[in-house]
Amino acid sequence: MNFELITEDHGARRGQLNFARGVVNTPAFMPVGTAGTVKALEVSNVLETGSEILLGNTFHLMLKPGDTIVKKLGGLHRFMQWEKPILTDSGGFQVWSLGKLAKINEEGVHFKSPYDGSKHFLSPETSMEIQNNLGSDIVMIFDECTPYPATFEEAQRSMELSLRWAKRSKQSHGSDAALFGIVQGGMHEDLRKHSLSELMAIGFDGYAIGGLSVGEPKEDMVRILQDLQTHLPPDSPHYLMGVGKPEDIVSAVAFGIDMFDCVLPTRNARNGQLITSFGELNIRNAEHAQSSQPVDESCACKVCQGYSRAYLHHLDKSKEMLYSILSSYHNTFYYQSLMQSMRDSIEQGEFAKFVKDFYNKRQQSLPIYLKHLEK
Ligand SMILES: [Zn+2]
Structure with missing residues (x-):
């Protein structure tokens, strides 16, 4: 993988990730294909939405159907018929989310499968092996997601464990795939900066920010992103993991983030929440029962071109x-x-105008941390 930074505007970056399997234009959003599928969407649908890269889940695929089976069947691309790049997470976040079902020690994490109670072990070495078996184009290091809230000492202990695991991940990473480090350190700027500089010393192809969007107030996320912005290496891609809402993605792009993933668009869709240029629309509301309007008049998708809110x-x-x-x-x-709109606006030097329009359409005022774009 090679990353090319094309241009910048007000801190926002327009770039390109070049892979043998294709180009990913950044800022990029990666739909999440948890179990080898973006829920409810066939690969041809996913391509029509303009997606250029997907996220695959190590944790779920190692348990079902099993990474060795996927490998035997030609790897994840072949298995799910997706030919463009795939990023796989390391499984760290999911085992951390298991709570009592997981036991963490220096070596790794012993856990019980939430599907059938069977016993499994994930470590930097096994996570690299599984991601290789899946045939990932971007492999993530195995880390511990620092719980929220965490004291300085707790966050420090966790971040240092993640750094030791980062070194082991790098040593055992045995493929041509890109390898990304993950910055931890809870809500403490000093720990975050230490984590980043240690990861840069080890050397990775990209740098992700983990442990955000874990229940903290938005101000904390913004503070960490603003602080890291000037320290992240400009010639590497910056990936904010698990974020999220459209407004959070827009803000993070303003802080120099290039890559995003989140289950929100598909999960919320199934729960009745449609995301539009004017904000969220709950299709279950009775007011839509007889509406001939499309979900979003300004949306060019085939659903909005044909179907009414009443039909949905x-x-x-x-x-x-x-x-x-x-x-x-x-x-x-x-x-x-x-x-796409953000990429266009950055190219045209109109990112500030884009952000103002984004909030105007939603009838919201510009948040305080984006006020610098008003000038
Ligand atoms: Zn639409």
């Missing part, structure tokens, strides 16, 4: 499968259009 309301109410398919399609398309 009806499909959801009737628990029809097509509801999940159409709503997931629209939401994913919206996210990719948002990324």
Whole structure:
């Protein structure tokens, strides 16, 4: 993988990740294919939304169907019929989310499968092996996601364990795939900066920011991102893991982030929440029962070009499968259009105007941390 920074505007970056499997234009949003599928979407649908890279889950795929089976069947790309690049997470976040089902020590994490109670072990070495078996294009180091809230001492202990695991991940990473480090350190700027500089000393192809969007107030996330912005290496891609809402993605792009992933567009779609240029729309509201309007008039997706809100309301109410398919399609398309608009605006030197328009359409005022874009 090679990263090319094309241009910058007000801190926002327009770049390109070049892989043998294709180009990923940044800022990029990666739909999440948890179990080898972006829920409710066929690969042809995912391509139509403009997605250029997907995220695959180590944790879920190692348990079902098993990474050695995926490898035997030609790797994850072949298995799910997705030919463009795939980033795999390391499984660290999911085992951390298991709580009592997981036991962490220096060596790694012993855990019980939430599916059938079977015993498993993940460590930097096994995570690298599994991600290689899947045939990932971007491998993530195995880290510990620092719990929130955490004291300085707790966050420091966790961050240092992650650094030792980062070294082991690098040593055991045995493929041509890109390897990304993950900055931890809780809500403490000093720990975050230490984590980043140690990771840079080890040397990675990209730098991710983990342990955010874990329940902290938005001000904390913004403070950490603002502080890291000037320290992240400019010639490497910057990836904010697990974020999130459109407004958070827009802010993070303003702080120099290039890559995002989140289950929000597909998960919220299935729960009735459609994401639009004017904010969130709950299709379950009775007001949509007879509406001939599309979900979002300014959306170019095939759902908004053809179907009415009333039809989607009806499909959801009737628990029809097509509801999940159409709503997931629209939401994913919206996210990719948002990324495309941001890329265009950065290229044209109009990112500040884009951000103002984004908030205007949502009838929201510019948050205090983006006020510098008003000038
Ligand atoms: Zn649409």
